[in-house]
Amino acid sequence: MASENIHTFTDSNFESLVTGSSTPVLVDFWAEWCGPCRRLTPTVEALAKELIGKVTIGKLNVDENPVIPGKFSIRGIPTLLLFKEGRVVESVVGLVGKDDLRKLIERHIV
């Protein structure tokens, strides 16, 4: 499933890879059984390739990792959270187009 530019975030590595990261990080909260999440995957993968080096992009499976979704009050998926310096700076609930998502990320990268 995972393409080479997409990281896999978990409850245990979240702090070091996301909140502790010096580059902005986009986290895609998803699950296997979520149809819209599957739709969003190609968009996120394409952006991971286009914005390589500028932003870290990865996915967090909410089935296998219940702690982090609870911590950020995730109540629906797909949800995308953009972290910068450990803080949530953007959040998108539901589907989003590639152009809109790119614009949203680019606002936070120098």
Add this chain to the structure above:
Amino acid sequence: MLRNVIIIGSGPAGLTAAIYAARANLKPLLVEGLEAGGQLMLTTLVENFPGFRDAVMGPDLMGEMRAQAERFGADLIQSEVTAVDFRHQPFTVQTSEGEHRARAVIVATGASARLLGLAAERKLMGHGVSTCATCDGLFFRDREIAVVGGGDSALEEAIYLTRFASKVTLVHRRNALRGSKIMQDKAFANPKIQFRWNSIVEDIRDVEKGTVTGLVTRDVVTGDRAELALDGVFVAIGHTPNTELFVGQLEMDAAGYIVTHDGMHTNIPGVFACGDVQDRVYRQAVTAAGSGCMAALDAEHFLDGLPEHLEATVTE
């Protein structure tokens, strides 16, 4: 590049149209759209699609249809249509990735979940308000939730959500359900489902806290208001056709559905519509697929009848 046919939408209607058009050597271009795969992507088990005696997962069925369309040579692009111009031939379809032109267009943009239209609903979407039980049910384990609506999809969601929730209150504006007998029986027999009849949702709390804490309902008979403390609201009050792109160009009925006649023809020769975008009666996966087939055959017939100098140029 001038196409024979562009298909807009990738649910059962659009993909079936693509399969037929591709097999007729029309080299169709299909623009998938934001909600690629259509409403079946929001379902789990589909038990009424012929050919699957043990049922099939909605997203899997759509994956198969997509692969089948690609196998016969349909070009699928992950893009959204931003504007169309059906006023002159060839037609123009503007997408987020560029402009495409074609002799014929098949509109299969489907329908999307209708919302209550409350400000709080929009603000709390994803924070306790949901239109997709299969996506978000898991987040309501051992919690109390409400489902708004009284049709088959509301009943299906309510029953599905009892897997997670401790209690599901179905809020319905009438005093009887609209759903099919089999679904009604299942819902009435489920001890976790309660009913709040003759009630509409007036407000969702609590925007300030950024999460759902309850509902304000109003009894449409007595006018009485009531508060209902809960953690989630699933809205299942039907669908509206996705026809905004075509306003002013394609004839629609009062509810916004595209009007089709003599098969899948619209008011513009060469533009066809199929699936839920033109169907306010049946709205099934299998009827959508059937109408997709009809639209592709109608388009093929239309292209056959074009004068030679207008004949489509894309063959390979």
